[in-house]
Amino acid sequence: DAKTTQPPSMDCAEGRAANLPCNHSTISGNEYVYWYRQIHSQGPQYIIHGLKNNETNEMASLIITEDRKSSTLILPHATLRDTAVYYCIVRGGGANSKLTFGKGITLSVRP
Amino acid sequence: DAGITQSPRYKITETGRQVTLMCHQTWSHSYMFWYRQDLGHGLRLIYYSAAADITDKGEVPDGYVVSRSKTENFPLTLESATRSQTSVYFCASNPHSSYNEQFFGPGTRLTVL
Numbered sequence: 001d002a003k004t005t006q007p008p009s010m011d012c013a014e015g016r017a018a019n020l021p022c023n024h025s026t027i028s029g030n031e032y033v034y035w036y037r038q039i040h041s042q043g044p045q046y047i048i049h050g051l052k053n054n055e056t057n058e059m060a061s062l063i064i065t066e067d068r069k070s071s072t073l074i075l076p077h078a079t080l081r082d083t084a085v086y087y088c089i090v091r092g093g094g095a096n097s098k099l100t101f102g103k104g105i106t107l108s109v110r111p
Numbered sequence: 112d113a114g115i116t117q118s119p120r121y122k123i124t125e126t127g128r129q130v131t132l133m134c135h136q137t138w139s140h141s142y143m144f145w146y147r148q149d150l151g152h153g154l155r156l157i158y159y160s161a162a163a164d165i166t167d168k169g170e171v172p173d174g175y176v177v178s179r180s181k182t183e184n185f186p187l188t189l190e191s192a193t194r195s196q197t198s199v200y201f202c203a204s205n206p207h208s209s210y211n212e213q214f215f216g217p218g219t220r221l222t223v224l
Contacts, residue, residue: 032211034211041218042217042218043201043203043215043216043217043218044154044201044203044213044215045215046211046212046213046214049211087153098156098159098169099156099213100156100170101146101153101154101155102153103151103152103153104153
């Protein structure tokens with residue numbers, strides 16, 4: 001059973017913010033939200049993760065709703081190189097928890 | 112500064128043949144993983160290893176064998192390849208179980224005829 005749901009695709013204009021939504025309504029208290037992306041023909045790349053607070057790093061920002069049932073990954077100034085499949089993953093914090101990749105959302109950045 | 116490498120990058124084989132995909136990491140990470148990626152399925156975990164000589168099954172282990180005699184290597188063997196094993200295979204590693212980022216290799220594209 002998928003723990004996250006994402007729309008299959010979206011696009012945005014270069015230079016604009018890309019807001020990628022993710023629903024995880026069954027998330028439990030000790031589970032984190034992770035985002036990875038996969039540029040065509042490459043291995044996935046870690047972007048960011050969070051538990052309940054909003055997070056920001058050099059690549060992106062992660063906004064998690066107060067009830068933790070959904071989140072949004074924000075790429076503040078999308079470039080053509082950000083065109084990729086973005087995976088939202090819910091992962092437990094335990095020693096044996098694994099990353100489970102769904103189908104992700106395909107982001108197309110247009111010039 | 113090689114990081115994590117996979118070989119071969121491309122492989123064509125025939126049904127019934129044995130194939131071994133290699134994964135090598137230079138970081139001495141404890142954990143290593145094998146995933147396969149097929150259209151419509153995203154990435155699925157095949158096997159993982161917490162340390163040398165410790166391996167465990169993932170979501171889709173049938174038809175695959177792994178070993179981990181050295182920390183830096185984690186080969187994946189298809190003992191008798193089938194067409195359904197045509198896929199792109201990714202190896203990944205991270206330092207320990209609670210580390211947040213998995214580092215992925217470039218992938219091996221395997222075609223079974």
